[in-house]
Amino acid sequence: MSRASPDDGMPLSHRHRRKLLTLLLMFTALFGAIFVVVNFFGARYALMAVEMALTLLTLSLLPVVRTTYHLRRWCLCYLGLLYAATIYALASPTTSVTVFSWVMIMPLTAHLLLGRRLVGLFSVFYLAVAAGLFFWRFGTDVAVSAPGATANIVAVTIWTYLFSYFYEASRESAEQQLSQQALTDSLTGLANRVHLEQAFHRAANEGALPLSVLILDLDHFKRINDEHGHACGDAVLKKIADTLREQTRVDDVVCRLGGEEFCILLPRTDSDAAYRMAERLREAIEALCCRHNDALLALTASIGVASTVKRGGHLDPMLHAADEKLYQAKFGGRNRVVC
Numbered sequence: 001m002s003r004a005s006p007d008d009g010m011p012l013s014h015r016h017r018r019k020l021l022t023l024l025l026m027f028t029a030l031f032g033a034i035f036v037v038v039n040f041f042g043a044r045y046a047l048m049a050v051e052m053a054l055t056l057l058t059l060s061l062l063p064v065v066r067t068t069y070h071l072r073r074w075c076l077c078y079l080g081l082l083y084a085a086t087i088y089a090l091a092s093p094t095t096s097v098t099v100f101s102w103v104m105i106m107p108l109t110a111h112l113l114l115g116r117r118l119v120g121l122f123s124v125f126y127l128a129v130a131a132g133l134f135f136w137r138f139g140t141d142v143a144v145s146a147p148g149a150t151a152n153i154v155a156v157t158i159w160t161y162l163f164s165y166f167y168e169a170s171r172e173s174a175e176q177q178l179s180q181q182a183l184t185d186s187l188t189g190l191a192n193r194v195h196l197e198q199a200f201h202r203a204a205n206e207g208a209l210p211l212s213v214l215i216l217d218l219d220h221f222k223r224i225n226d227e228h229g230h231a232c233g234d235a236v237l238k239k240i241a242d243t244l245r246e247q248t249r250v251d252d253v254v255c256r257l258g259g260e261e262f263c264i265l266l267p268r269t270d271s272d273a274a275y276r277m278a279e280r281l282r283e284a285i286e287a288l289c290c291r292h293n294d295a296l297l298a299l300t301a302s303i304g305v306a307s308t309v310k311r312g313g314h315l316d317p318m319l320h321a322a323d324e325k326l327y328q329a330k331f332g333g334r335n336r337v338v339c
């Protein structure tokens with residue numbers, strides 16, 4: 001059996017951020033080790049001690065980051081340390097002006113690790129402190145004698161910040177669209193089976209009990225396709241989806257299982273209430289006035305109902321139980337509910 005990954009059930013970005021943080025930790029350890037040597041030969045022993053501590057800490061974090069369920073906290077921790085270390089290096093009177101090149105890539109790193117929401121104030125504050133240090137240390141030399149160079153540094157820093165902000169914004173929206181598509185039935189816009197499973201898992205584990213499931217299957221749907229064409233069949237499925245949406249509560253999850261079969265998950269609903277709801281849906285479908293050209297399409301549905309009061313159950317046995325009731329409804333003459 002394969003081991004569960006800490007990224008299971010998380011957004012796609014989680015997996016990438018874990019890899020990125022691992023890579024950054026490796027780079028930090030490598031550069032930290034190089035700076036330890038450089039600072040040793042430059043006789044900057046306090047800075048060397050900070051670099052050495054940071055390198056050891058970074059190495060010890062590598063196995064933690066690979067398995068943690070609290071990735072965001074570690075990303076914050078890493079950035080906090082990195083920000084503090086670069087500010088310390090910037091403030092140190094013996095470091096060169098080139099240390100400021102690290103400031104420019106910090107917003108990019110922060111956006112890639114944390115997304116947009118947390119980065120804003122965090123990075124703006126950091127950039128303000130770094131700029132203050134820059135002018136405090138080199139204000140009269142670099143800024144006045146080489147205003148072009150200073151303008152370049154400021155421009156590149158702002159450019160990097162804006163570029164990473166807009167890159168992250170479009171990546172977040174693409175990810176949201178993809179996850180939406182992965183959970184939606186493309187024809188009707190209803191939830192699909194994957195979404196249903198997640199919703200059932202949440203409801204069953206968060207105690208939204210009793211929990212009921214309806215399986216609704218249109219009667220003799222094949223005839224509609226055969227007599228009026230597939231496009232008409234598709235239009236009927238969309239109309240049924242709209243009806244189910246209108247007739248259910250916001251907490252209910254309406255899903256298309258496939259073909260002309262739908263499932264409705266009813267949290268906090270016992271079998272009596274589920275039966276009443278199923279009857280209401282059946283009547284609404286029977287009352288639908290669906291036309292194709294001049295023909296009036298007679299639509300009916302059969303519905304099977306299953307309920308549970310047990311916490312932490314699974315969807316498959318519930319679907320199986322509702323499916324058996326559906327079979328009885330079909331066998332009993334269709335256009336009926338069996339509970």
Ligand SMILES: Nc1nc2c(ncn2[C@@H]2O[C@H](COP(=O)(O)OP(=O)(O)OP(=O)(O)O)[C@@H](O)[C@H]2O)c(=O)[nH]1
Pocket residue numbers: 187217218219220221222223225229230231232233234237258259260330334
């Ligand atoms: N238009 C359309 N038809 C579909 C879609 N998916 C499945 N079907 C059709 O749905 C029909 C289902 O037929 P059956 O399983 O025999 O069910 P039925 O005719 O409703 O009969 P009962 O369920 O026994 O009442 C088949 O003709 C499928 O081709 C779809 O996305 N669009």
